[in-house]
Amino acid sequence: MRRAAKAVERRAVLLGAAGVLVGVAGGCGGGPSAGPRATASRAGSAPARTTSGPSSPAAALPRTTPWRPSPAEVRPEVKRRAVALVEAIGAWPSGRGGSFAARAEVAALGLPPALVAQAGPLLPSADEAVLQVVDAQYGGILADSASVLVVCRQWTRVGGTVRAGGTTVDVRLARTAGGWTVTALHPARPGAPAATLPSLAHRVLADSRVELPPAAEADVRSGRIHDSVLTAMLDLAGAHRMYVSVVRSGHPLDVFGTSRPSDHPAGRAFDVWRIDGHAVVDPATPRPLVEGFMRDAAAAGSYNVGGPVLLSGGGSANQFFSDATHHDHVHIGFDT
DSSP, X not given: OBOOOXXXXXXXXXXXXXXXXXXXXXXXXXXXXXXXXXXXBOOSSOOOOOOSEEEEEOSOOOOOXXXXXXXXXXXXXXXXXXXXXXXXXXXXXXXXXXXXXXXXXXXXXXXXXGGGGGOGGGSOSOSEEEEEEEEEEEEEEOSSEEEEEEEEEEEEEETTEEEEEEEEEEEEEEEETTEEEEEEEEEOOOOOOOSSOOHHHHHHHHOTTEEOOHHHHHHHHTTOSOHHHHHHHHHHHTTOOEEEOOSSTTSOSBXXXXXXXXXXXXXXXXXXXXXXXXXXXXXXXOHHHHHHHHHHHHHTTOSEEEESSOOOOOSSTTSEEEOSGGGSOEEEEOOO
């Protein structure tokens, strides 16, 4: 973002709503910038909040649904390519886990099998796994390169116990003569939970109107998120139910396509992909809802609010911005 992401059938995500935007732009930021493996993704509404950790013993994994972008999405083929790779690596039927099987799945997609070595937490040791993509948003989209932040939940089974977890993967892509290909994977690494959390963090974690996917929740638990972000989340939750996609980890370090540091890795920004049950990217989502949310974010102290609509006004120059990257989410950044 700118500164100043047949045991079990192959499945994936949410209805994948979308909208049309002409042109492309750089990254979101803090300034004016073998058998088949099981997969999964977001369903018609966001999955319930799940805390990573052991669940009660059970042999069955949750059923999941495929994620597919709407044809109205900005370059839907780019997101489709990124999500397919994450699903291929992060889910497998009983007895078909491990890097060797994952490499075969990746090769079947026509992508470099060596990408599996970069999967990190996406490929834990388990007997079986399913993966649900919560959202796939742009970290940046340019003419010949892109960053897609694939936000996912993952359930693994070891013996008779199912464990819930998940991550966010920054999938880097490049356009070639044969189409878009994946060049690198950068999974989120939130860090260990803090020994002591500020009260603001506890309040965010307890607020049912702030939906946090696994990596974003771990970011808050790490204690590395600025009070300005936590306060804004609570303020916005007073009027909206919001579904956060990315906070700190799993986001590009720099505004995509530039050398300017993003506000996200510093813990000074968060993205929202769904507001009051309506996906930002969905053309059926009422524009007044998105516009009102963006103005509420500015009123909550954000100096840099990006989204699918370029708003007028603002308390400072360039407080609001819009481009192709932010057609699918609202970016809310802070300079302190």
